[in-house]
Amino acid sequence: MEETLFDEEFFNYYFIDNFEGIFLVLVSKEQRILDVLVQKLLKYADFVENRVTSSDEWIKNIIREPFEFIDGVWIDPDFHEINTSGIVIKLTPGLAFGTGLHDTTKLAAELLRKYLKPGDVVLDLGCGSGILSILAKKMGAGRVVAVDNDPLAVEVAKENAKKNGVDIEIRQSDLFSNVTGKFDLIISNIIAEILLKVLEQVKDFLNFNGKVIFSGIVDSKVDLFTQQKVVEHRRKNEWNALVIKF
Incomplete structure (x- = not known):
């Protein structure tokens, strides 16, 4: 679909x-x-x-109560009191991809938690709602840059970052077109065809020993990445996520 x-x-x-x-x-x-x-x-x-319906109505109809996104990380669609020692992300889902409900977002988040080191410089390529950027910052990333080609997603990500009190550089960019510098970790939760375009340039934006987390790859497209040096491969239902090292 x-x-x-x-x-x-x-x-x-x-x-x-x-x-x-x-x-x-x-x-x-x-x-x-x-x-x-x-x-x-x-x-x-x-x-x-x-x-x-109005945009406000269909956003509110998606999620009303907090839920555990991945182990120890909760998504709160409003301002609830959540009794947890883990991470809470305040997020209004709906206007941009990345609500925390989809398997691809969960896979990306699990790998981000595993491979992120304190102080890492992170790029979220195709940030959608900003959920992964916010998570990276709350888990100890140093500088976090989040980009999306959709101006609406950029505005939503900025709003969510402000709601969570995290400092993230968020801007509009068609993949790497408005990105400068190098990163320790690049994460991209998009579909396989676009991830292949990312591969054409990604090495130019990675620090030495940097890694790339790709998510959003359906089963039938996994073979498109067999030539890469895959450090880890995870799967939920028909969706796949890869950690690639160059």
Whole structure:
């Protein structure tokens, strides 16, 4: 389904995974666009409903209560009191990819926690909501740069960083086009086709012994990365994440 959306150059969507099942939500001001996409996706899933709503309403409908994102890390969609010794990320999901619900985000976060060293300089390439950048900062990263080609995602990431009280450099950039400097860790949670484009330049932005975390790779695309020096490979359902060293 995500490959279909990528082919159609449609990126304003998110998944809800709860006790009722897995739901794909498409968001657009153009009903015509939604009608075309629904027809293309019907071979993969059943249509549930079409709803006219404000952005505030559909954001609030996604998550109301805190949930454990990965072990010891909680996502709080509001301002709840969470009794935990772990990390709490205040995050309003919805307007940008990266709510913490999707397997690809969880895989990226687990690998980030494992490979991040205190003081590391981190680049979050395609930051979406900023969830991974915020997590990196809260886990002890030094400088964190977060970029996305979507101006709306940039604004949402800035809002979330402010809500969490973390200092992150957030800017609009089409992959590396507005990125300077070198990094100890580069993390990118996008689809495989775009990650292949990242590979063309990523070495120019890595410090010595730097590593890259790629997530968002569906099973059928894993073989595209077999030529790389993969340090670790993790999988959840049909999604894969890789740690690559150059």
